[in-house]
Amino acid sequence: MSGQDIAARVQALEDIEAIRRLKARYLFSCDRKDPTAMRACFADGAVDIDYGPVGRFDSADALVKVFVEVGCHDHxxxxxxxANPQIEIVDATNARGTWSLQxxxxNARENTLTQLGGWYDDGYRKIGGEWKMVKTHFFGTSLLVLKLDADAIKTVMAGKPPPAT
Structure with missing residues (x-):
């Protein structure tokens, strides 16, 4: 094995780890209601975001706008x-990956509990030495919505998420 082969393998491992950290930052910034950090995970300009019923977006700014309007509330x-990242380095500046999501x-205002399972199909580009998301599509595989009342828990929905409209 040549030194060049080892250097390429080490670079691929470093790139995969950088992409893992990128996705972790994205998910964490969603939980923390941090639109600036969330936006920083995406490339500038045109991107391909498809979150089904949440919407389809061709810019990260459009996604962030909906995130702020719908999700960034204390309730x-x-x-x-x-979980289960499967990341493939395509070349020095492009990669793709899939991730499971739980x-x-x-919703403390509506007294509901939602649990959603599914997976992401992502695309990444290395821009200025830093990996950014350029594509993310989410595919829901399971959905459970419960209404939480003082006296009872009622199932509102259980099964596969409805298709995008």
């Missing part, structure tokens, strides 16, 4: 758990 208590939301 919306969220937890995003990304999402929980307590």
């Amino acid at each position: 919306m208590i969220e937890m995003h758990h990304g 999402y929980g939301l307590i």
